[in-house]
Amino acid sequence: MKASQLILGTQRENPADAEIISHQLMIRAGLVRQVSSGIYNWLPLGKKILQKVENIIRKEMDVAGGQEILMPMVQPASLWEDSGRIDQYGQELLVFLDRHENKFCLGPTHEEIITDLCKNLLTSYKQLPVTLYQIQTKFRDEIRPRFGVMRSREFLMKDAYSFDLDKDGLDRSYAIMKETYIKIFDNLGLDYRVVKADSGAIGGSDSEEFHVLADSGEDLLAFSDKSEYAINAELLTELQEGQDAYSLDGKPSPDGKGLLRLKKGIEVGHIFKLGKKYSQTLNLRIQGENSDIHPEMGCYGIGASRIVAAAIEQNHDEKGIIWPKALAPFEVAIVEVNPKKKEEISIQCSDIYNLLKENDIEVLWDDREKRPGVKFHDMEVIGTPITVIIGERTLETGEIEIKKRLDEKPQLVSHQDLISAIKTN
RNA sequence: CGGGGCAUAGCGCAGCCUGGUAGCGCACCUGCUUUGGGAGCAGGUGGUCGCAGGUUCAAAUCCUGCUGCCCCGACCA
DSSP states (O other), X not given: OBGGGSOOOOOSSOOTTOOSHHHHHHHHTTSEEEEETTEEEEOHHHHHHHHHHHHHHHHHHXXXXXXXXXXXXXXXXHHHHHHTHHHXXXXXSOEEEOTTOOEEXXXXXXXXXXXXXXXXHOOBGGGOSEEEEEEEEEEOOOSSOBTTTTBOSEEEEXXXXXXXXXXXXXXXXXXXXXXXXXHHHHHHTOOEEEEEOOOGGGOOSOEXXXXXXXXXXXXXXXXXXXXXXXEEGGGOTTOOTTOOGGGGTTSBOTTSSSBEEEEEEEEEEEEEEEETHHHHHTTOOEEOSSSEEOOEEEEEEEEHHXXXXXXXXXSEETTEEOOOTTTOSOSEEEEEOOTTSOHHHHHHHHHHXXXXXXXXXXXXXXXXXXXXXXHHHHHHHHTOSEEEEESHHHHTTOEEEEEETTOSSOEEEEXXXXXXXXXXX
């Protein structure tokens, strides 16, 4: 893509009302713009990144046998009355009337809808086990939205629901999803932890959370430095009333192995064993071998839009974002330096641009009529992993300058080594 | 919901105290000169000063009410 044709929307100054770094950088890099409290527009660059997150999730969900569907954002409130959650969820559930004065709500999650759907869809135990998922907008009317898309009211989420004949089946489906989540977060290239968690308003028995480690996280995690022990600090039974969880840092781990470490995390994924909670209250029955059964359900969420913010919290410097390779909106930026000096500069840019595209490398050619410094700064705030610099200096030598986002200085490579130099990065 | 703060051009801000023709920097447009790390000069575009009411000859400025947004807390998948 040529930068002259892209609505970039980069800004030089931090917005006054953005407090945390990911929020500031998302606005400065032209990823999002605020519409209202907790409600955002996603600009071309931001949407591109969001799409990368979605595709990484989608790929592993499909590998795990998940089947993608799309459920509505607007849901009949009556389903929430049936499940009993209309009161439990409280004001976070945005309820409104349609023109016939029927009560509807904006879906904050989809257990009710999926269970209702499966009452018609699943008729025999032979269809089990099955996992259905969607990537879709959720709306939760948060008391206090904050930190940009980190805690917004409207956000993009992947939610999956598994249906099994019995508890053993649920255990298997849950284990598959946990493995899938580990692959997804590995592929995203983020530093994360899986911890035991509280199942909260969703309900059910076992649940685990996936947290991206970052100092700005809203959750405190406790884990052993020697074992698999890891738990959301709010569940620590070792804590006395009023005791600060941090005081346990360095103390022996509750499982007797190693020492406890405490770190802040951003919750980006949560998996639950729901059991029969919804299949019973909403009366989802499936024909079993002998008689009807209420299937065992699990549900599995990933905050797609929150991952974008969390990735930035974890990967940035004073210049801007440093994207993990998997999330970068463009893998390579070409900075065209002073093309008016020699027409060969633009020609070489064009050649390299086409070469990269032929090699399936996503490239942004900064062909804007801007001074070099502006382009360098923009590419750094956007956080492209590699910048190719084409200018008068290197025209004659035949070598090409490439600069990695984290390197101080560029390196020179020959024309024929360019692709391998980029791909081995 | 409790406490605090803010609201003036796309962004960052000044002006308000002491009422008198709406400003600055960045961005944007035109031209010239520049050009390897956020250029210079000249010209230009863009505003119901959050909304409503009041005081006044006159309100961005003073008064009242409202709304929106941000931060801390409570709460939260």
